Amino acid sequence: MQPVIIEIDEDSGFCFGVVNAIKKAEEELDTVGSLYCLGDIVHNSDEVERLSKKGLKIIDHDDLSKLTDTKVLLRAHGEPPATYKLALTNNVEIVDATCPVVLALQKRILKAWTENPGAQVVIYGKKGHAEVNGLVGQTQGEAIVVENENEIDNIDFSKQIFLFSQTTKSLEGFKILVEKIKERMNEGVNFVYYDTICRQVANRMDNIRKFAREHDLVIFVSGKKSSNGKVLFEECKKQNSNTYFVSSADELEMSMLSDKPRLIGICGATSTPKWQMQEVKDKLLTIINYV
Numbered sequence: 001m002q003p004v005i006i007e008i009d010e011d012s013g014f015c016f017g018v019v020n021a022i023k024k025a026e027e028e029l030d031t032v033g034s035l036y037c038l039g040d041i042v043h044n045s046d047e048v049e050r051l052s053k054k055g056l057k058i059i060d061h062d063d064l065s066k067l068t069d070t071k072v073l074l075r076a077h078g079e080p081p082a083t084y085k086l087a088l089t090n091n092v093e094i095v096d097a098t099c100p101v102v103l104a105l106q107k108r109i110l111k112a113w114t115e116n117p118g119a120q121v122v123i124y125g126k127k128g129h130a131e132v133n134g135l136v137g138q139t140q141g142e143a144i145v146v147e148n149e150n151e152i153d154n155i156d157f158s159k160q161i162f163l164f165s166q167t168t169k170s171l172e173g174f175k176i177l178v179e180k181i182k183e184r185m186n187e188g189v190n191f192v193y194y195d196t197i198c199r200q201v202a203n204r205m206d207n208i209r210k211f212a213r214e215h216d217l218v219i220f221v222s223g224k225k226s227s228n229g230k231v232l233f234e235e236c237k238k239q240n241s242n243t244y245f246v247s248s249a250d251e252l253e254m255s256m257l258s259d260k261p262r263l264i265g266i267c268g269a270t271s272t273p274k275w276q277m278q279e280v281k282d283k284l285l286t287i288i289n290y291v
């Protein structure tokens with residue numbers, strides 16, 4: 001009988017923004033023993049739990065407004081200026097783990113909005129997403145958020161537009177949106193658009209498509225709350241119908257192996273820790289050896 005090969009996708013796992021945020025959190029936790037973090041540091045409940053055991057306490061904006069004289073970590077998604085202001089008022093020290101890519105995008109939006117009074121800043125992104133809230137905050141709430149090309153009716157096409165994208169949106173979706181806005185623009189009015197999609201995520205789509213096609217069975221590991229996880233999983237499933245979603249090794253089932261795969265691939269979202277994919281591999285090996 002041919003041996004079963006199990007491979008972990010090298011390109012899956014945390015992007016450098018998340019690695020950096022976790023590193024900053026762990027540095028603080030190793031020296032001080034506890035730290036507040038505004039929102040989930042990563043959309044993966046197991047990684048959050050691992051860090052919680054080391055002393056990380058996840059808080060929301062309501063909690064932040066009640067804290068004084070302490071330290072709070074801002075995660076990779078970034079925050080609007082109001083959060084920094086509140087921290088200053090309450091003597092809360094910020095440990096800023098905003099991803100440098102997001103920080104640069106915030107600055108570009110602020111510049112476009114400040115230097116072009118009367119123009120509209122449009123953000124292609126998910127309404128209410130933490131990163132988008134941070135971006136909209138640069139414009140004192142004035143930026144128009146559109147989730148897709150069907151939501152462009154509240155843009156005024158007789159006024160100049162500056163279009164940006166949330167870093168994790170799809171490149172194809174952005175291109176469609178640009179074309180739709182171009183079609184509706186009034187003649188002679190300026191439409192400036194910036195593709196601000198992070199390639200740490202965008203490039204994963206092609207990589208994961210290839211990875212899914214190359215394996216008999218694909219186990220996709222991700223937290224259920226991760227939007228990036230949902231998108232990548234759907235894509236894997238499109239490429240290889242023998243793809244399963246699990247949040248942890250505990251969710252593996254014998255039935256997933258019913259086709260007797262010879263080459264199994266394990267991959268995941270940008271928020272999936274490498275240790276979790278390794279746990280899935282170890283458990284699969286146990287199941288296979290048992291069978």
Ligand code: SF4
Nearest residue numbers: 015017099101167198
């Ligand atoms: S996806 Fe890109 S922009 Fe977002 S946190 Fe990761 S590295 Fe930063």
